[in-house]
Amino acid sequence: MTDGHAKPPPRLGKGRHASVTAALTRPPPPGTTEAGTREPVTPAQAFDSLYAYCAPALTRQTYLLTGSQEQARHAVERAFQLTWQHWPEVARDRDPAGWVRATAYECALSPWHRFVPRRRLSDLPPDPADRALQDALLRLPPSYRRTLVLHDGVGLALPQTAAETEASTPAAAHRLIHARDAVAAHLPELAHPAELHRRLVRLASAGQPATAGSRGSPAAGGIAGPATGSPAEQTAGPEAVRTAGERSTRFWTRSAMAFTVAVFGATALTLRTAPTHYLAPVSPGHPVRGLPAQGMLGPLSAQGLTLSTKLRKQAAGGPERLTPQAR
Known part of the structure; x- marks a missing residue:
């Protein structure tokens, strides 16, 4: 390993956990008590604070992974939709920003993007x-x-x-x-x-829309820190993301319920119409082959008719066949 490989790059994420923790708490309102107690935030407010802090930086990072602004925005929005669906788990995580970042990276590098034509194109x-x-x-x-x-x-x-x-x-x-x-x-x-x-x-x-003194310079947050510009310039707002996540959850829940009802209906129909005992299959009939067609041999001669009449008059198993005759 060379010196260039051993020496780590300068860290821009210093104080990141403290910033995320501060973003998840709301300043006390004007009517707080003398003890300085803070009013507890709602899950939606905590999610909106996390979104405002992480969404711009995640959009820039996923752009490096994909080279496409459309794919980067879609990955970030999808990651925050999953975050809202798993908010009790994310809220207890030691690093909520890391949870969202890992999810956004997985969405950005998903191979399913190749089936969407507009996401296969890179933004140069x-x-x-x-x-x-x-x-x-x-x-x-x-x-x-x-x-x-x-x-x-x-x-x-x-x-x-x-x-x-x-x-x-x-x-x-x-x-x-x-x-x-x-x-x-x-x-x-x-x-x-x-x-x-x-x-x-x-x-x-x-590839980001620059605002004065915000994006485009490492001092304004770079790739790891938050940007001072509005995140709505790159991704949808937090309320829209939460609404899309809830709509997706309802859709998949209803789809699962409909699929379950269809399976139960098909099972009931099968039990109702299925036979209760085994029925042996009837083998198909086969024509007899090798016999001459009727009238193929032609009419009998006079001698043949006489012999046929004589044979019909005699018994098939006469006494002469059972009792031997001495000759």
Whole structure:
């Protein structure tokens, strides 16, 4: 491992957990008591605070993974819909932002996006250098790309990166080394992790609508921190996301109920119409072959008619066949 691989990039996520914790609590209203007790927030208010904090940064990060603004927005909105559906679990998690980030990354790297034509197209950044970096990133395997974005883009430590990608620390280090080498092979000027981190931040902000002093500069939050602009410029509002999540839950619940009723109905119909005992199948009949057709031999001669009449008059088993005659 070279010095460039061993030296971690500068961390932009310092104080991230404290910021998320502060985002999940609401300042006391003007009528608070002298003890300074805070009014408890509702689940919807806590979700909206988490959404306002994480949605802009997640949109920039998923853009690095996919290269498509449409796919990045869809992944972030879908991740927050799942977050609202599992809100009791997310609210008790030690790192709610990490839970949402892992879900957004899974949605962004899902192979089902290839069946949606508009999400297969990449949004090329205006700068040729950013386009070259985007092309190098999209050439990486999804697991390598995710590890590189988490470590060199978001600024997570290697153990945290390994935990979020569900890999061991040596495996995550192996992916990181090979991802850096692959990017450096296309862009030698990005061999140093600090320069790679700076370019990742610039690429993540290249396709975002910039506001004065907000997006597009690492000082305004970069790829890991929140942006001061409105998140509605990139994704839908938190109320719309919550409504879409509830609508999706109702749809799948009703679909499951309808499927269950259909299964019970089919089972009842089968029990009603099925035979109660075994009926042996009747084998189909087969024509007898090998016999001459009627009238094929022609009429009998006079001698044949005489012999036939004589045979009909005699018994089939006469005494002469049972009692031997002495001759």
